[in-house]
Amino acid sequence: MIILSSQSTLIFRRITYSKRRIKENQWWWWCMTVRNTLCKRTIIAYCIFFFTVLIIWKYHEKSIKIEEEEDTLKQIISLSSVNPISRTTTTTINQENEKQTNSIISIESDRLDYWLRNNSRTLGINLTAILAPKRSRKYLVYVCHENCGGWGDRLRGIMSLFMLSLMLDRNFRIEITHPCNLSYILRPNLYNWIQPINGLVVVDPITHRRRFNLTRKMIITTANAQKEVLTNVSNILYNNRSINSIWSEDVLYWATNKDYFYQLSNNIFYRKKFKSYGIMTKYNIKLDILFSLFYEILFRPVDKIQQHILQYKLKQKNSHIICAQIRTGKNPTIPDDKVLPGRRNISESIFSFIDSNNSNINSQIFLTTDNEQVYYEARQRYGSRLLYVSGEITHLDRSLNVHQKVCREQDKLLTDFHLLGEICDMSIISNSGFGFWGNLRRFKPFEQLFVFCAGRIYKIESMWHLYKMREQNKHGELC
Secondary structure (H helix, E strand, O other): OOOOOHHHHHHHHHHHHHHHHHHHHHHHHHHHHOOOHHHHHHHHHHHHHHHHHHHHHHHHHHHHHHHHHHHHHOOOOOHHHOOOOOOOOOOOOOHHHHHHHHHHHHHHHHHHHHHHHHOOOOOOOOHHHHHOOOOOOOEEEEEEOOOOOOHHHHHHHHHHHHHHHHHHOOEEEEEEOOOOOHHHOEEEOOOOOOOOOOOOEEEOOOOOOEEEOOOEEEEEEOOOOOHHHHHHHHHHHHHOOOHHHHOOOOEEEEEEOOOOHHHHHOOHHHHHHHHOOOOOOHHHOOHHHHHHHHHHHHEEEOHHHHHHHHHHHHHOOOOOEEEEEEOOOOEOOEOOOOOOHHHOOHHHHHHHHHHOOHHHOOOEEEEEEOOHHHHHHHHHHHHHHEEOOOOOOOOOOOOOOHHHHHHHOHHHHHHHHHHHHHOOOEEEEEOOHHHHHHHHOOOOOOOOEEEEEOOEEEEOOOHHHHHHHHHHOOOOOOO
8 A cells, every 4th residue: 555645645636636627728628619509510510411421421332332242143144045036946958058057146146245245345234134024015116117317327226215225124126117127137136126015906895996005105306306306305314313204105106316325324313224234334325335235136137138248258258358338428329318528539538548558459348338330440440359249229218219129229238237347357437327337346346447537537446536536527517
């Protein structure tokens, strides 16, 4: 036991008192600082705000982690277990035909496999979710019965509406009858866009008359639509949280050639829906990124066209091929086409560009054009090096369909389109949808890609280069 002297006790008491005094002074200073009621409320509000943000952030991190785990656990459908719709196995006597058919199936699977597993921009897309049936009795139908534009315009509209159907959880269908039925040249591959709409029409048991059983709405946003309609539709897609309430009808028929991917990607209310398809950020919701995969999911050429495509591919398997897509606009071959002033010298510019590189001297030249005179020039210039799909040149919307001529020549159009994406080592294209979408089907679309615009040929290495080229030429008007 320690006994303190009176002096030590005094010193100890002074030290204790001093500490207590300092502590009281601190409290006094704090109380003086916040003695104002407004100041106190402000401090309390800041504290509450800080803890609220902390709680929200923790919850957000947890939800993201859960979503990522769910997406990781979802199995991507096995290509070996997916058979293109309506493909029947037939026994043929001719072994050569059977061999070619097997080659077609193998090529289709290889292309789809590439976009799902080997392409970094579409890696992780949940094919199972895309192919799964959507809400019962809810449909979104792309329609084209008149004045729909060319093949490039139609593809832009089809892909936009297919993406919208996924976002709104509606079953997607395609109805193209102008100038003839799309099913003459293309069939469903994995997604059955040709299947009839269940329950659309019923027969009255008493009167035996047919009547519509589902509510319907027609939306038109083609180039001829009113500006107010275009703006209103664009705004709805851009920032509305209840699109299904605005367009609540069972069947939405939609005629369009617009690219709505920008609006869909910026609608924050449907981000989680896109994530369920493996599209994790808005920067992946772009037509140039998803086009090739969506095309393979939706379409496969009918057998006769696919055989034609395969013949070209096998024949030129080991050759270096330069593809030239030359669209001149109004010309004697298609006199009703629109005038494109910026393309007066397009054929000479492209041919001179090809010839200026000595390494191209032994290359094969594949040509697709809307002008028969360009074909004659190329044949005279390149002779046996020229690859050209025989047939009459037509435009889906601007050629007169006399005696079903345009329908007959759709085979050539689709063959040209597919070859642009499957045989080219180097591509020189016009600033047109047909050339651009065809080129996007290449496994490396920006490798050795050149675009003619306003008398010049630009090397395009990314979408940014393409945007800058168009920006420099009045957003493509001079091209």
